[in-house]
Amino acid sequence: MTEDYAARLGRQPSAFVQTFGCQMNARDSEKLLGVLLEAGFEEGRDEKADLVVINTCTVRENANERLYGHLGHLNSMKREHPAKLIALCGCMMQEADEVERIRRTYPFVDMVFGTHNLYRFPALLAERLEQGKRVFEVWDAPREMVEDLPKKREVPWKSGVNISFGCDNFCTYCIVPYVRGRERSRRPADILEEVERLAADGVIEIMLLGQNVNSYGKGLEHPISFARLLEQICAVPGIQRVRFMTSHPKDLSDELIAVIRDNEKICRHLHLPLQSGSSRILKAMNRRYDKEAYLSLVERIRAQVPDISLTTDIIVGFPGETEEDFRETLDVVRRIRFDSAFTFIYSPRTGTPAAAMPDQVDPAVVKERFARLLDLVQKIGAEQSGRDVGKTMPALVEALDPQVPGRVTGRLGNNVMVHFPGEEGLIGTIVDVKLEEVHGFYYIGVAANRPHPSRP
Ligand code: 5AD
Ligand code: SF4
Numbered sequence: 001m002t003e004d005y006a007a008r009l010g011r012q013p014s015a016f017v018q019t020f021g022c023q024m025n026a027r028d029s030e031k032l033l034g035v036l037l038e039a040g041f042e043e044g045r046d047e048k049a050d051l052v053v054i055n056t057c058t059v060r061e062n063a064n065e066r067l068y069g070h071l072g073h074l075n076s077m078k079r080e081h082p083a084k085l086i087a088l089c090g091c092m093m094q095e096a097d098e099v100e101r102i103r104r105t106y107p108f109v110d111m112v113f114g115t116h117n118l119y120r121f122p123a124l125l126a127e128r129l130e131q132g133k134r135v136f137e138v139w140d141a142p143r144e145m146v147e148d149l150p151k152k153r154e155v156p157w158k159s160g161v162n163i164s165f166g167c168d169n170f171c172t173y174c175i176v177p178y179v180r181g182r183e184r185s186r187r188p189a190d191i192l193e194e195v196e197r198l199a200a201d202g203v204i205e206i207m208l209l210g211q212n213v214n215s216y217g218k219g220l221e222h223p224i225s226f227a228r229l230l231e232q233i234c235a236v237p238g239i240q241r242v243r244f245m246t247s248h249p250k251d252l253s254d255e256l257i258a259v260i261r262d263n264e265k266i267c268r269h270l271h272l273p274l275q276s277g278s279s280r281i282l283k284a285m286n287r288r289y290d291k292e293a294y295l296s297l298v299e300r301i302r303a304q305v306p307d308i309s310l311t312t313d314i315i316v317g318f319p320g321e322t323e324e325d326f327r328e329t330l331d332v333v334r335r336i337r338f339d340s341a342f343t344f345i346y347s348p349r350t351g352t353p354a355a356a357m358p359d360q361v362d363p364a365v366v367k368e369r370f371a372r373l374l375d376l377v378q379k380i381g382a383e384q385s386g387r388d389v390g391k392t393m394p395a396l397v398e399a400l401d402p403q404v405p406g407r408v409t410g411r412l413g414n415n416v417m418v419h420f421p422g423e424e425g426l427i428g429t430i431v432d433v434k435l436e437e438v439h440g441f442y443y444i445g446v447a448a449n450r451p452h453p454s455r456p
Pocket of ligand 1: 059060173273275313314315344345346347348349
């Protein structure tokens with residue numbers, strides 16, 4: 001498909017896929033790159049590539065602003081290199097107003113497609129290359145689930161695996177249900193087959209992906225729970241670590257807690273978005289749990305899996321949030337002591353119920369609350385870090401330590417990094433590491449089954 005383009009350039013064309021947003025987008029980008037490599041592109045290293053695909057995010061307004069800033073930069077690059085192609089896809093392209101703006105004001109954008117027709121990318125690309133016209137194709141809703149797109153993994157030893165797409169929760173601030181559509185679960189047999197194939201290809205760590213993994217399985221011909229699926233994934237030979245994301249507190253079952261407890265392959269890390277600590281605000285957010293339910297859920301989890309690391313998402317400045325509501329959030333943060341928390345300033349998204357609510361909070365007040373929350377979250381995070389000094393824990397080695405020659409960097413099950421003496425050959429393997437010291441948010445350690453470098 002790329003022959004004419006290659007002839008025009010006088011060389012093999014290169015392609016670069018840039019991802020904004022979440023893990024779901026990161027996985028989609030691996031599919032985009034897989035398609036491009038199959039179509040005859042070489043993998044480019046940066047935006048200087050001949051074809052740049054931007055997989056966009058729209059969860060908060062600043063994601064949109066970032067894209068427009070970026071487009072200006074790409075436009076100037078295209079002036080220098082007129083054969084350059086620019087494609088946009090992902091969540092932001094599901095918003096009709098944004099697509100219209102791109103169509104009118106950004107004529108140098110060659111292709112636009114959305115989240116539901118990602119699998120049409122090869123056909124759309126062929127259309128662009130063969131007909132030379134701009135190609136815009138966005139669907140309002142998903143039409144079919146396509147299982148067999150090629151994928152190019154970022155690293156050989158770990159991979160995301162989609163288990164469901166879309167979201168049915170309609171939290172009142174969130175645009176995801178509108179841009180990703182209704183929740184659809186993949187069939188367990190398809191998921192297992194993909195995991196088996198990945199394991200055969202050398203993958204040892206799997207991250208199961210869904211907007212709300214805990215509600216997995218609804219609507220399947222033979223419904224199964226997320227907990228049962230997780231057990232089946234853990235049983236795949238070769239898979240040594242399993243993670244999942246994201247959990248909704250309202251759907252996190254005791255069955256799942258027991259499966260985590262009983263299965264060593266499941267990483268001791270749970271990302272459990274709180275969003276707010278105020279029951280009144282949680283109700284207005286349509287989260288369908290209250291402060292007490294969240295606290296008691298965490299208590300049940302910790303009773304069964306005491307060494308679990310907990311992280312969260314919190315929104316500050318949801319419409320109607322009072323100082324008292326905000327203090328409820330601080331209270332939950334103090335009581336739970338999250339290992340880390342992603343904190344966000346509420347961003348009104350067109351078309352969501354919250355954007356039309358009265359009592360939008362004064363930005364100066366939000367800014368001040370955000371700073372107080374960040375302070376607290378960081379203080380607690382710092383106190384929490386280092387709690388495993390002295391323990392020996394498995395780390396998946398990801399890279400050579402760029403700072404210190406002769407050292408490698410690994411990731412613990414709870415996502416914390418550890419640096420320890422080691423060589424390149426360890427990359428992609430799991431090593432037991434004794435955690436000796438903590439420096440800020442990472443550990444320094446030594447491989448447990450090897451002689452200590454300073455004590456030969
Ligand atoms: N404003 C601010 N934060 C948001 N999030 C989702 N929608 C919004 C919004 N409109 C946050 C939530 C979610 C995370 C992925 O992004 O905390 O868990
Ligand atoms: Fe958005 Fe709520 Fe669905 Fe998460 S659960 S994607 S916050 S609507």
